[in-house]
Amino acid sequence: MEIIEAVRWAPGGNAVRIIDQRRLPAELVTLDIATVEDLCDAISTLAVRGAPAIGVAAAMGLAAVMTPYRSEPAKAFDARLRESATRIRSARPTAVNLAWAVDRALAAAAGVEDPAEVVDLLVLEADRILEEDRRMCRQIGEHGLPLLPDGTRVLTHCNAGALATAGIGTALAPIYLAAEAGRRIEVFVDETRPLMQGSRLTAWELARAGIPVTLLTDGMAASLMRAGRIDCCIVGADRIAVNGDVANKIGTYGVAVSAKHHGIPMYVAAPTSTIDSATRSGDEIEIEQRARGEVAGAIAVPDAVRVYNPAFDITPAALVTAIVTDTGIHRAPYALENMSLEGSHA
Amino acid sequence: MEIIEAVRWAPGGNAVRIIDQRRLPAELVTLDIATVEDLCDAISTLAVRGAPAIGVAAAMGLAAVMTPYRSEPAKAFDARLRESATRIRSARPTAVNLAWAVDRALAAAAGVEDPAEVVDLLVLEADRILEEDRRMCRQIGEHGLPLLPDGTRVLTHCNAGALATAGIGTALAPIYLAAEAGRRIEVFVDETRPLMQGSRLTAWELARAGIPVTLLTDGMAASLMRAGRIDCCIVGADRIAVNGDVANKIGTYGVAVSAKHHGIPMYVAAPTSTIDSATRSGDEIEIEQRARGEVAGAIAVPDAVRVYNPAFDITPAALVTAIVTDTGIHRAPYALENMSLEGSHA
Numbered sequence: 124m125e126i127i128e129a130v131r132w133a134p135g136g137n138a139v140r141i142i143d144q145r146r147l148p149a150e151l152v153t154l155d156i157a158t159v160e161d162l163c164d165a166i167s168t169l170a171v172r173g174a175p176a177i178g179v180a181a182a183m184g185l186a187a188v189m190t191p192y193r194s195e196p197a198k199a200f201d202a203r204l205r206e207s208a209t210r211i212r213s214a215r216p217t218a219v220n221l222a223w224a225v226d227r228a229l230a231a232a233a234g235v236e237d238p239a240e241v242v243d244l245l246v247l248e249a250d251r252i253l254e255e256d257r258r259m260c261r262q263i264g265e266h267g268l269p270l271l272p273d274g275t276r277v278l279t280h281c282n283a284g285a286l287a288t289a290g291i292g293t294a295l296a297p298i299y300l301a302a303e304a305g306r307r308i309e310v311f312v313d314e315t316r317p318l319m320q321g322s323r324l325t326a327w328e329l330a331r332a333g334i335p336v337t338l339l340t341d342g343m344a345a346s347l348m349r350a351g352r353i354d355c356c357i358v359g360a361d362r363i364a365v366n367g368d369v370a371n372k373i374g375t376y377g378v379a380v381s382a383k384h385h386g387i388p389m390y391v392a393a394p395t396s397t398i399d400s401a402t403r404s405g406d407e408i409e410i411e412q413r414a415r416g417e418v419a420g421a422i423a424v425p426d427a428v429r430v431y432n433p434a435f436d437i438t439p440a441a442l443v444t445a446i447v448t449d450t451g452i453h454r455a456p457y458a459l460e461n462m463s464l465e466g467s468h469a
Numbered sequence: 470m471e472i473i474e475a476v477r478w479a480p481g482g483n484a485v486r487i488i489d490q491r492r493l494p495a496e497l498v499t500l501d502i503a504t505v506e507d508l509c510d511a512i513s514t515l516a517v518r519g520a521p522a523i524g525v526a527a528a529m530g531l532a533a534v535m536t537p538y539r540s541e542p543a544k545a546f547d548a549r550l551r552e553s554a555t556r557i558r559s560a561r562p563t564a565v566n567l568a569w570a571v572d573r574a575l576a577a578a579a580g581v582e583d584p585a586e587v588v589d590l591l592v593l594e595a596d597r598i599l600e601e602d603r604r605m606c607r608q609i610g611e612h613g614l615p616l617l618p619d620g621t622r623v624l625t626h627c628n629a630g631a632l633a634t635a636g637i638g639t640a641l642a643p644i645y646l647a648a649e650a651g652r653r654i655e656v657f658v659d660e661t662r663p664l665m666q667g668s669r670l671t672a673w674e675l676a677r678a679g680i681p682v683t684l685l686t687d688g689m690a691a692s693l694m695r696a697g698r699i700d701c702c703i704v705g706a707d708r709i710a711v712n713g714d715v716a717n718k719i720g721t722y723g724v725a726v727s728a729k730h731h732g733i734p735m736y737v738a739a740p741t742s743t744i745d746s747a748t749r750s751g752d753e754i755e756i757e758q759r760a761r762g763e764v765a766g767a768i769a770v771p772d773a774v775r776v777y778n779p780a781f782d783i784t785p786a787a788l789v790t791a792i793v794t795d796t797g798i799h800r801a802p803y804a805l806e807n808m809s810l811e812g813s814h815a
Contacts, residue, residue, distance in 0.1 A: 149769040280688075311777070314764065316662060316686035322768045330773040337775040340662035340764055341688035342626075342720025346782040349722065374688025376695065380730045381723060418660065418686055422668045423495040427676040429683040431657070436692040 124303055124332050127151075130171065130180045130253070130289040136246070137190055139183040141171045144286060148327035156180075157187045159207045166214040166221065173287025174361075175256050175394065178220030180289075181211050182228045182252045186245040193239040200238040204229075217411075220396075224252055253289050259394045260290030262449035267297025267357070267392055270447070273306040276354045278344060278382075280313040281372035282324035283359025283392065294359040294392045295329070297447065302334050309335045311353060315374060316341055317417040317432065341374050348385040356382050360393035360446075367440030367457035368405030373433050379442040388444040395448045398459045405437035470678050472645055473497075476517065476526045476599070476635040482592070483536055485529040487517045490632060494673035502526075503533045505553045512560035512567065519633020520707070521602050521740065524566030526635075527557050528574045528598045532591035539585040546584040550575075563757075566742075570598055599635050605740045606636030608795035613643025613703070613738055616793070619652040621700045624690055624728075626659040627718035628670035629705025629738065640705040640738045641675070643793065648680050655681045657699060661720060662687055663763040663778065687720050694731040702728050706739035706792075713786030713803035714751030719779050725788040734790040741794045744805045751783035 133140040138155040145168060146152045154170060156162050162184035165171050171180045188207050192200050212225045231248035232241040271277065283294035291299045301308050310329050315321035322338055329336040339347065347353050356378055362370040369375070369391050382389040402408060411434040418430045446453045453459065479486040484501040491514060492498050500516060502508050508530040511517050517526045534553050538546050558571045577594035578587040617623065629640035637645045647654045656675050661667035668684055675682040685693065693699050702724055708716040715721070715737050728735040748754060757780040764776045792799045799805065 148771060313688070314662070316660070316688060319768060322765070322770055326770055326774045330771045335775070336773070337777050338764055338770060339777040340719070341686065342659070342662060342723050343777055343779065343782075345723035345726050346719065346779065347777065349782075373686070373692065377688050377691035377723065377727060380691050381726050384726045384730060418684055419668065422665060424668055424672055424684060425494060425676045427682070428672040429681070431683050431685040431689055431693065433689065433692065436689075436695075 124299070126285050126291050126299055126332050127328055128289070129173070129176050129286045130183065132183065138187050139180055141165060141180055142286065143170045144172055144324065145170050147286075148323055156184055157190075159188050159210050162188065163210055163214040166211070166218075173282070174218060174220040175259070175288040175293075176286070177215065177218050178224035179253050179256050181221050182224040182249040185211060185225060185228050186242070186249040189242050189245055193242040195238055197236050197238055200241070204241065227252065256288055257290035259449045260288050260292055260296045261300075263293055263392050263394065263447055264291060264296030264300040266449070266451050267390070267447040268300050268304070270355065270388070270390060270445070271297050271301040271306065271308060275301070275306070276309045276311065276352060278311045278313070278347070278353045278356045278378065279325060280321065280358050280375055280378050281315045282320040284325055284328050286324045286328055287359070293394060294357045295325070297357065297392065298329075298334065299332065302332065309337070311337050311339060311344075311347060313341045313344055313374060313378070314338060315372060320372070341377070344378055345381040348381050348387055353387055355388040355390060357390045357392055360391050360397050361435055362402065362408060363391070363393060363398045363446065363459065364402040364404045364408065365398065365400060365457070365459045366404045367443055367446065367455060367459065369438045369440075369443060369446070370405060370408045370435050371438065373436050376436040376438045379438040383442050389438075389442055390445050390447055391438075391443055392447040395450055398448070400460055405439060408437060410435060410437075470645070470649055472631050472637050472678050473674055474635070475519070475522050475632045476529065478529065484533050485526055487511060487526055488632065489516045490518055490670065491516050493632075494669055502530055503536075505534050505556050508534065509556055509560040512557070512564075519628070520564060520566040521605070521634040521639075522632070523561065523564050524570035525599050525602050527567050528570040528595040531557055531571060531574050532588065532595040535588050535591055539588040541584055543582050543584055546587070550587065573598065602634055603636035605795045606634050606638055606642045607646075609639050609738050609740065609793055610637060610642030610646040612795070612797050613736070613793040614646050614650070616701065616734070616736060616791075617643050617647040617652065617654060621647070621652070622655045622657065622698060624657045624659070624693070624699045624702045624724065625671060626667065626704050626721050626724050627661045628666040630671055630674050632670050632674055633705070639740060640703045641671070643703065643738065644675070644680065645678065648678065655683070657683050657685060657690070657693060659687045659690055659720060659724070660684060661718060666718070687723070690724055691727040694727050694733055699733055701734040701736060703736045703738055706737050706743050707781055708748065708754060709737070709739060709744045709792065709805065710748040710750045710753065711744065711746055711803070711805045712750045713789055713792065713801060713805065715784045715786075715789060715792070716751060716754045716781050717784065719782050722782040722784045725784040729788050735784075735788055736791050736793055737784075737789055738793040741796055744794070746806055751785060754783060756781060756783075
């Protein structure tokens with residue numbers, strides 16, 4: 124099975140190679156990134172997207188950017204490193220993994236003066252972050268594997284797949300491992316308006332891996348459930364409160380309500396780093412309202428028509444059957460206070 | 470308040486004037502139709518759409534088409550009338566109101582030989598069908614009016630508005646009358662993927678009437694309900710079974726499930742002619758699967774990705790709070806056997 128790699132080293136290791144997600148699904152194009160300009164551009168224009176993938180790309184990108192300067196005088200090198208780190212950190216201000224990864228890379232080389240040694244440490248730390256991300260995905264997949272017996276028909280929403288990580292994804296990780304184990308798994312994908320991550324990304328990466336996949340509009344999911352054609356739902360998460368409330372892409376809550384109505388399990392699969400120990404419940408999570416044009420853009424909707432366009436919604440823990448993380452399967456009553464990785468949401 | 474008229478006579482009465490819905494919401498263009506070619510083209514390309522509007526346009530169109538031939542010899546006139554009727558009837562084969570309206574117009578002139586007299590009878594019958602449709606809309610509106618007190622925030626799906634009828638619509642009729650009565654009504658409109666009737670048509674006609682309207686993607690409705698921002702839902706119907714099961718635009722069922730979960734009333738508003746006495750329950754209604762391109766068209770989705778694209782879904786009577794028709798408000802247990810208008814689904 125071919126599971127795509129959204130972020131990896133280019134051959135030779137002097138650049139980070141990403142799949143340009145702006146051009147999916149029309150064409151599969153990779154970008155080799157070795158300058159600050161290219162890295163910031165790739166992050167800010169969503170050529171690379173998904174919190175884990177952004178973090179990995181930033182750490183690897185910083186190492187690649189600094190590699191040509193390993194023989195530069197220490198003072199000039201250090202100034203260049205600080206400036207590069209600052210620019211990368213601010214390429215997408217709301218992406219917590221971005222700042223976290225850059226800071227972690229800098230910390231790994233803290234106190235070291237020799238540029239060549241700093242470069243080696245940056246590369247080493249980027250490698251660690253990359254490998255941790257891959258391992259995290261695989262662990263989510265393994266913990267979720269028992270939820271997907273042979274013949275399971277899964278509904279998913281948005282993209283929490285390989286394209287959002289450096290590994291095999293979060294919500295899609297158990298699906299990939301089940302298919303790899305020879306189980307027949309069929310996936311139904313909400314197109315996920317307004318930004319169509321389901322159509323553009325999830326359907327594409329699953330089809331590429333040879334997994335049977337069916338695309339539907341968001342309003343069709345309930346009728347599939349009523350027809351008895353869905354066995355379980357698996358989605359990712361943007362943030363999980365310690366009471367088990369889940370913030371995820373808008374539309375997730377509607378899937379959860381329908382799943383509950385039809386007695387279908389609703390699983391959330393996400394890295395432990397998604398659990399925010401500072402957030403007691405979903406009520407505390409502020410929901411970003413996004414641009415009017417995302418909903419009203421393609422059609423000449425009159426100015427008098429208002430637009431409701433929240434980036435995500437909150438699914439209360441009561442509608443979540445289980446949360447699958449890299450550490451295991453968690454079920455209500457949730458006690459997630461001590462689960463979040465220290466520093467991951469710094 | 471300006472409620473648009475989707476189908477009416479052109480000044481002078483020699484053509485039927487329709488709003489060209491293919492060009493909405495970018496521009497408001499009307500077409501004056503007086504030939505069979507133009508009428509069939511308008512119906513088949515959805516320049517006029519919505520079962521009631523199609524029926525009215527067909528009857529008026531047939532009268533307009535035949536008017537210039539009132540002095541033709543009887544035999545030639547009769548042949549022309551039969552041929553025109555046959556072509557109009559088949560402009561959109563699945564539209565039952567189309568065949569029903571054409572047959573009714575022909576029946577009104579049956580046995581009459583004088584072409585001038587036949588034309589007068591065709592015009593008279595088309596006028597009757599037009600007026601009945603307008604009256605039907607207004608009666609639905611009046612029966613639904615008590616459901617919408619001052620300050621009501623309504624969610625609707627697809628377009629069951631003035632653009633789908635010759636009058637003030639079906640699902641939107643109570644909204645127009647409540648607004649006309651000075652009540653503050655706010656409408657939230659699902660965009661209604663894949664064909665976007667909510668964005669293109671419902672948002673447009675409500676905004677034009679000066680009613681506050683907010684557009685959302687289909688996956689956002691549940692989160693609005695959870696936020697306590699929806700007081701009731703009103704949708705139209707394509708067909709109603711005698712047990713109260715409702716076939717309507719795909720996505721309606723998901724709205725009903727969410728409404729139930731949040732304790733929000735779910736109303737269906739439709740003409741009595743929508744009740745099909747030959748259909749005992751929704752299980753008997755065959756659901757048309759539509760073209761792949763409607764879901765996968767705008768995005769280069771790989772061929773390996775299948776598409777699920779049903780035209781409508783079934784909302785079981787248990788999720789419907791009440792059905793509003795031109796004869797009154799009906800609540801469970803439904804006994805709709807004797808409600809359907811004779812001949813309306815011939």
